[in-house]
Amino acid sequence: MATPYFSKRNLQFLLHEVFRAEELTQYEYFSAHDRETFNLALDSATSIADTLMHPYLKEIDKNQPELRNGQVTVHPKVRDYLKAMGDAGLIGAGFSFEHGGQQLPELISSSIGFILMAANNGMMYTGLTSGAAHLITSFGSPELQAAYVPNMLAGTWQGTMALTEPQAGSSLSDVSTTAYPQPDGSYKIKGQKVFISAGDHDATDNIIHLMLARIEGAPRGTKGISLFVVPKYRLDGTDNDVTSTGIYHKMGQHGVPAMHLTMGERDDCIGYLVGEPHHGLPYMFQMMNEARIGVGMTAAAIATAAYHAALQYARERPQSRRLNEKSQLDSPQTPIINHPDVRRMLLFQKAVTEGSLSLLLEAARLYDISQVAEGDEKENAFLLLDLLMPMAKSYPSEMGVQSVSQSVQTFGGYGYTEDFPVEQLYRDIRITPIYEGTTGIQAQDLLGRKMTMKGGKAPQLLFAEISKTIAEAGTFDDLKPYADQLTAELKRTQDVMMALMPHAQQGNIERYLSDATLFLDLMGIVVVAWQWLKQAVVAKQALLTQNPQGDELAFYEGKIHTMKFFFHYEVPKTLGLAVRLKDTEVLTIVSEKELAL
């Protein structure tokens, strides 16, 4: 039997029982869909994942892309995969019918991403293309849309997000790639970009970079950055002077080349402005939530695949005897899943991965509502989404790293070898706390912006949503203690904010944000606890009303058990975090004395 890499039952549970995907079809925009069309799209993705991705997990890891004579060669299966994705309409799953898409909710298209990345995250190509094409459909002229989007959604052209430069990583205000206006309305581009994923390869016929650059003479900082379409080949087929000057050799995600690109070596690189001048960064940021859901999903997917591999191994691998039966040497060894410590490691992985997926689907559903609803409903969904994003990006990636580490540990020595997939997944997932905004950047975004924007309305909305779940859970005797515990966690979070706010009010932003990452950790635990309580309520209702048997009974009981595990093992970590966050001793802000590292 092949190693399972995700649980279809769990995804169905989250989509249809917890997040009631079909309710989205009540909105006009999604009205062509129903539960069946949602599941058809998921099945189509699963089929591609099963046949064109998962079988090549190791092979693609082993055969890294290389840059030779200016050409980047990737595994031949990447082209097959991209064609299949285009043919199945899955690159455009979330695009409108008007733009040749399937007009599916983000709830479904991000679930598709989850399946694909669980199967083989080394084939992380199509999310980049979708993100780039979405920038064009959202902000580009009809001409740009017509010229570039169809081939991108067909999988024959690759899209990229070209933001980072050698001196401008987390600090995008320091982007220096320059665009020189030409008489015909186009621009000549000169500069360098680094870490451009899928920035050059031979599995598509063209590469379309969505690139940030500064129009000559533009203001300094983020207000002078514009967005351009910069293709590898122009529409007439001529070379556009985008040179692959380097390829990064990475610890993991070996299937996708990360490129160093130089534009304008021959002073002949043409770019086409997307939207208005100097609006590049706001445009990018309007796409950021989608992109960050994508990164979170990739992390959750990698950790999920590792968990299922570890679970299968733990069920099959005999080692030692039960702790109360140590002396019974004549009895056979027991599968390691029967050891409490192994079970603890597995429950940790299940709690982290299924909690992460739930949080990300919550974010995706809010994204959908923020797109298609109106008035207060739209605005509130948008605010809530904005607030949740730092956790939805960082919790799955930071805790996913720890989860895969526990998958490795479950295998013991074998987990460290290439005989099993977990060592690769351990390498692969380590990038996720870095790209699309490091954890430190997410933490500053959360505490420095999201918690305080619009007079703190977003956290008010979040606490109200969490309180709804708490109220529902409180109606079940055996869930009530956990509902109460979550109420106490909300109180704890508020106390922490009360302790921190004076620094912000006094304008000492450095002090206010000095432990922002710990605040992000705290909030991550709180919102994932909320997701677990939400899942437990649905499972409890199913147990009471559906009289499930066999696997179904086990599934729902497993949900409630894992919720308990999360509350008993993970939630208490907030105690230490809150103590530190309320602590008045400053240890990380620069002073001469503290420079003695």
Add this chain to the structure above:
Amino acid sequence: MATPYFSKRNLQFLLHEVFRAEELTQYEYFSAHDRETFNLALDSATSIADTLMHPYLKEIDKNQPELRNGQVTVHPKVRDYLKAMGDAGLIGAGFSFEHGGQQLPELISSSIGFILMAANNGMMYTGLTSGAAHLITSFGSPELQAAYVPNMLAGTWQGTMALTEPQAGSSLSDVSTTAYPQPDGSYKIKGQKVFISAGDHDATDNIIHLMLARIEGAPRGTKGISLFVVPKYRLDGTDNDVTSTGIYHKMGQHGVPAMHLTMGERDDCIGYLVGEPHHGLPYMFQMMNEARIGVGMTAAAIATAAYHAALQYARERPQSRRLNEKSQLDSPQTPIINHPDVRRMLLFQKAVTEGSLSLLLEAARLYDISQVAEGDEKENAFLLLDLLMPMAKSYPSEMGVQSVSQSVQTFGGYGYTEDFPVEQLYRDIRITPIYEGTTGIQAQDLLGRKMTMKGGKAPQLLFAEISKTIAEAGTFDDLKPYADQLTAELKRTQDVMMALMPHAQQGNIERYLSDATLFLDLMGIVVVAWQWLKQAVVAKQALLTQNPQGDELAFYEGKIHTMKFFFHYEVPKTLGLAVRLKDTEVLTIVSEKELAL
């Protein structure tokens, strides 16, 4: 400038100021030494590390050993390194003069291991040889000693520890390799061993396996396991029928081959009994503390090298502006060390790595006293060492993994690439929580054996030792709050033990040990907090009595600052751990209902 990989100043501080290495020379056994001979040995190791190890860090990672036609080829520099180590007398650093060693304390020889492994942990050969040779000198006949030890200490023969079998990893009682008595007193060996580090290679002229096997007809379980010397080539040069039937491809530590060995394929593998029959496991366990100090040192060394790389990068890499000066776009970007979040990550790495090294040197010093002292002093040192070992092995490895992860994070995207050493170190260190007893095994050893042996005398001794440090720290006004905090942590630990003990008393070992790993985490934080307070006391005394200036002033102030960081950021983690450990809800012990993972 080459990247520094450890701090000589810190090692000197710990050895001479904190642990007062020279006091060991008051014992007859070490009386030939003084501070100068200790430092000469360290300098000799540093010279080898600088010239023969560190320059080949990446090259050795890139060129993994391969098994071809039964031959294992390793990087040619390994032979040079082993010869240099033998010539310098460093493989035998800890051996008695009688056995051709330097009779140096473990305090010094484990520091040598630290330096070597910080330089290039992919060249982890000599510790294995020392460990194997030490088994022979401790328990083997004079004939075995004469035949094998000199070439091993010279670096011309490799030693291995051959314990693990496919079905016997953590469960050594299931070892099934069999030894058949021969008329001449030797044994014929048949069986398989897996994951044998340095188990075959071409950098030495012979490989000497110290192998566990069961003499035909021996009792089941751990009481029927014997220890054998099983060479690759016999003393007359003939092949001894030990076949390399596989080589593991690992995530890291690429320089050292991990072998699958088959003994007796031609029924012609000879082994020589070490010591008494059926005493193999006790012999191994008498060497275990040394071996586990070695693994802890390897972990601390890898994390130290990663920390120094991250520190150097953070001082040199400009990115963004100070948080209170964000809008000053005309000012140059600031080195990232000036961002509180980066500083937090660096202080975390410093706190973990220097705390780990301190704990390991504490263990090494106790090892020395347990070897050379007499009466109560000897016994107490042995008990304390035994108790500390699970933390001294696990804290540096588990927290070292997290520390290197923060080193990667400090580099951002660059940390994920092969342009810098941290991605390799991240892969390398991940094995350390697995070998020489996984973290789960260490936890069972701590709570199931060490905390309760001899009526709980070991924790009493530990708490008395910690209380001495608390009393010293309490005499300084600015250290007193931390002394008080550590007192509270001792109380917390005792409360946890009180809550757990009834399960042990009722004989429900499975319940007693169900969260043993969390108890290990708790104790790890407590003993490292102790080490930091100890260092702070010494630093404080130096500041008050020596009037240090410049770098020296910064060094001592940095020690006190990092102690504070540990107490403010790491120690509060015990709150959540203690809550869970005292919690009565059992979630990891097997029941049908809980099998729904």
